[in-house]
Amino acid sequence: MKAGAFLVLLWLTAPPEAPSPLPADGLVLHWSMESGAVPTLPQDGVALCVGPAGRALEIQEPLLRLGGSDVKLPAGAAPGTISLWFARPAGESNKVLCCYGSRVRGAARGLWIVHDDQLCFYFFGHPQDLHAKVPGGIEPGRWHHVAATYDSATAKLYYDGKLLGQVKVKIDTARDGRFRLGYNLEQDDGRDFVGHVDEVAVYGRALSAEEIRAYHAALAGKLPPLPAPKPPPDLPALLGVREIVFAVRKVDSDGHWYANFGPHCVDPGRRYYHDGGRLCRLDLATGKVTALIDDPAGGVRDPQLSYDAKTILFSYRKGGQPHYHLYEIGVDGSNVRRLTDGPYDDIEPTYMPDGSIVFVSSRCNRWVPCYITQVAVLHRCDLPAGGQARDGRNIRQLSANVEHENTPWPLPDGRVLYQRWEYVDRSQVGYHHLWTMNPDGSGAMVLYGNLQPNVVMIDAKPIPGTGKVVASFSPGHGRNEHSGQITIIDPSSGPDNPGFARPIGRGHFRDPYPLSEKLFLAADATGGGSAGTRIVALSAGGRVTPVYQLSEADARAGLKVHEPRPVTPRPREPVIADKSATPAKGGATGTVLLENIHVGRSMEGIEPGQIKRLLVLEILPKPINIFSGMEPLTYGGTFLLERIVGTVPVEPDGSAYVELPAMRPMFFAALDANDLCVKRMQSFITVQGGESVSCVGCHEQRYEAPRSRRVVLRTGG
Known part of the structure; x- marks a missing residue:
């Protein structure tokens, strides 16, 4: 076991007992946990399935990927049964006990603790999943048996030997190669089960109500005792x-x-x-x-x-x-x-x-x-x-x-x-x-x-x-x-x-x-x-x-x-002085200095001197919107109107200087001698009143410094 790996599985031990009273006819998967041989996939190369052989499995942490092959499990509309014993800690709900199939509506089969008083035989959302209330709730800290059967026409859900509910349904289970124990088809959705499981079984037929009742009666009270709840951390x-x-x-x-x-x-x-x-x-x-x-x-x-x-x-x-x-x-x-x-x-x-x-x-x-x-x-x-x-x-x-x-x-x-x-x-x-x-x-x-x-x-x-x-x-x-x-x-x-x-x-x-x-x-x-x-x-x-x-x-x-x-004090950061100016104090505009428009990413094919002007545009906000698409402004175009503010010249060395109105979302398009756009900004810039902004080039790398070159300042009246 690699350093830093967690001990996340324990096998609860008990004296050897008689073979499981599970019906043998049609059994295609059975994990008794007696050997400790629960199939496991590594997480980041660390095998997390560890512990002595024993009788029942305790999952202490989420994010495990326990499971095995689903190649023999019922698919399509074939009849079948999923059966297991579980014990949930107090407060543990909205967790998946087991499942297999595909992330397509109606193409899965699984058992789900929805609430502390509700179980579900689910088919991944459609057709109608079988939800059923548990009278008196699912008592935490003790063993319970749950079984789900399907006979190609009716799905039934049993809890502790008794029928909870049933629904007429047509499902089409599509195997994806994996039977999942303790987690959902949609991984990392927070529904990983933490608790105890034992006697996991899948059948290629629908067990009868009498078989399920008899099985529950034979094992009830005979599973390994659960450990005392762990003391909470300090x-x-x-x-x-x-x-x-x-x-x-x-x-x-x-x-x-x-x-x-x-x-x-x-x-x-x-x-x-x-x-x-x-x-x-x-x-x-x-x-x-x-x-x-x-x-x-x-x-x-x-x-x-x-x-x-x-x-x-x-x-x-x-x-x-x-x-x-x-x-x-x-x-x-x-x-x-x-x-x-x-x-x-x-x-x-x-x-x-x-x-x-x-x-x-x-x-x-x-x-x-x-x-x-x-x-x-x-x-x-x-x-x-x-x-x-x-x-x-x-x-x-x-x-x-x-x-x-x-x-x-x-x-x-x-x-x-x-x-x-x-x-x-x-x-x-x-x-x-x-x-x-x-x-x-x-x-x-x-x-x-x-x-x-x-x-x-x-x-x-x-x-x-x-x-x-x-x-x-x-x-x-x-x-x-x-x-x-x-x-x-x-x-x-x-x-x-x-x-x-x-x-x-x-x-x-x-x-x-x-x-x-x-x-x-x-x-x-x-x-x-x-x-x-x-x-x-x-x-x-x-x-x-x-x-x-x-x-x-x-x-x-x-x-x-x-x-x-x-609730703890924290150090105060340094204060950055407020340098912006309001329009009343001469802060109606700010300035942008572009050093060389030909420097930057994705400038292949743009020759020095090709860009003659910058077109300055303003993005206009929507005061109301009633669609999720571009309509009715455009069809497949922009979501907002873009107003032309003006143009500024680009100097022979690639530099440009722009004075912009403050607090407006602006962007630029680079124009050639024919006023055709050869490069277009896909972000926006805003200046505060009195602010001066400079940039190296057109979409340059953010951490780039200006090129070293002789700069001649142009003056004019």
Whole structure:
């Protein structure tokens, strides 16, 4: 066994007994666990199936890939039976006991613990899966038998020898080569079973009700005794903190990562938020939970601790109100104060070292160009002069983005780290990565990933003392509430090196918070049922330690945990001076200096001197949107109108100088002598008032320095 591998399987031992009373007729798979020979696949080359031979299997960790061949198992509409014994720990639900088949609707067979009182014989979603309630619930910490039969016309589900339910159904199981024990067809979905299993069997016929009853009666009470529950870990010692705060709220069913506030643009009655919210403080030593805010008709999200850990900044939608606003509260629940108001949503706030707050807001008054929800981008409210209490005044928009921005957080050098979505003449579902800017909105630049499409990099935070950041990599175009794979990023080799992003573990989580380079708080991010109700500690090696679990009643009500944060002081970052100027102070424009337009990536075929002018365009935000496509503006073209602002000359040496209106999303197209476009920018640039920006060339590598050459300054009147 390699160093660092976990002991994740145990065989519970018992004196030898008589052979299993399983019916022999039609048996095509049987794992009695008596030999310890459970087929196993290696994880990263480490064989994780270890332990002495014995009588029953205990799976202590998720992410195993136990299983064997399905070549002899019933396929198509052939009759069959799946049978096993299991014991679930308290709180363990929404877990798959076993399955085989393909990820095609109706092409699988599996057993699933849906809730603490519900089992399912599932066929991968369609035709109708067989869900059945267990009278009195599935008692944790004891053995239970479950069997699912299919006779080519009717599916039946049995629990502890009794029929739970049945359904007429026509399935078409398509084998994919693997029988999976303790995990789902869709890997890494958080439904890996942790607990005990024994006597796994599959038949090529449907066992009768009497056979199942007799089998249960013969083995009930004779399986190996279960061990006493393990004592909980010393969480304060493990995490290095005594208390954490977190939010509890319901989430919407919409799968887009950003669809969690505001109304539908066509149907105002369709809200992307739901009633039920709490702000909680958990004492890790005693397990006591204190509700600082408890609003059954409201919503709570995005808590952030002040630098001295005495105040919590959060976003709160009071019961009966349609909008989230920023609030502060003492960690003891005192001095609740509202900071912002108005017909807007203010979310995802973070304290900055100068006392200001950077947050995300819908005050930009625009809608997603390819969807029917509102956009929110970075804003800031300043600390009042003279040491007065923070009051949310002097709100200023920092970004001119026409798409979403999310989860700002201060970097150790005082800049703001955030997620930026953009698609200037490129895929609307591919590019949502990590950017930085100064707290005044100037100096926006990519930190990591703008050339790595098809993942949303979000909820990023710096890992103390390392120069690295941790983020959720939400797959594809992102998932509900930022669910994704927790990933450590080292941007030291530049923004485009995929080898410097390392996922930890293989499950889905939300809201990572770095306690150190080796340990992270997170909310789990699994599927339905009681999923999403745990706070966990995730090690850099992928080991998951439960920290807190919502009650079954909360899980049934659809509540989830969000944004766990340690209650501990942290150092204040250096303050970057505010250099931007308002229009009233001469800050209506900023400038851009381009050193040599012929330098950069993908410039093959462009000859020196070929580019004569830069066409300057502005992307116009959508004040409303009612389609998911480009229609009615274009058909297969752009999602937004692009306004021509003007042209500027490109000098013979490739340089250009542009004065741009401040706080507008602009981009450039390179024109030849015939005013034909030979290269087009697929991002946008925004300048703050009075800001001067320079770049080496056209899409140059972000870490490139200007070429060494003699520069002659041109003057003119």
